[in-house]
Amino acid sequence: MQDLACRFLIQLEPEIPPNYVSLSNFHASSRRWDVVSEVRTMMKERCLTKTTRCSWISINNTTHSFYAADKLHPCSKSIYQLLDDLVLLMNGAAVPHNFENLTWVS
Numbered sequence: 001m002q003d004l005a006c007r008f009l010i011q012l013e014p015e016i017p018p019n020y021v022s023l024s025n026f027h028a029s030s031r032r033w034d035v036v037s038e039v040r041t042m043m044k045e046r047c048l049t050k051t052t053r054c055s056w057i058s059i060n061n062t063t064h065s066f067y068a069a070d071k072l073h074p075c076s077k078s079i080y081q082l083l084d085d086l087v088l089l090m091n092g093a094a095v096p097h098n099f100e101n102l103t104w105v106s
């Protein structure tokens with residue numbers, strides 16, 4: 001059903017890259033790499049590219065913006081270390097070495 005919906009969106013809006021990305025991701029989750037390759041080829045033929053998305057958070061009236069794989073933020077090293085530690089914790093690994101020293105913002 002999701003495949004049909006994505007293909008219908010591509011027919012309706014062939015110039016919108018997220019429609020192709022959704023279809024590609026759907027097939028990637030099913031390990032249908034041949035279809036993923038076809039969809040990515042269609043995007044290239046139509047000169048469509050994925051756009052970088054942005055997330056942001058406001059803390060103490062300061063807005064911090066983050067992009068995928070962004071290393072430009074002045075605290076990126078600490079942020080990525082915290083994310084790595086949280087992944088370990090969620091996967092049931094031992095508690096990260098500095099977990100007790102985390103500063104929580106509410």
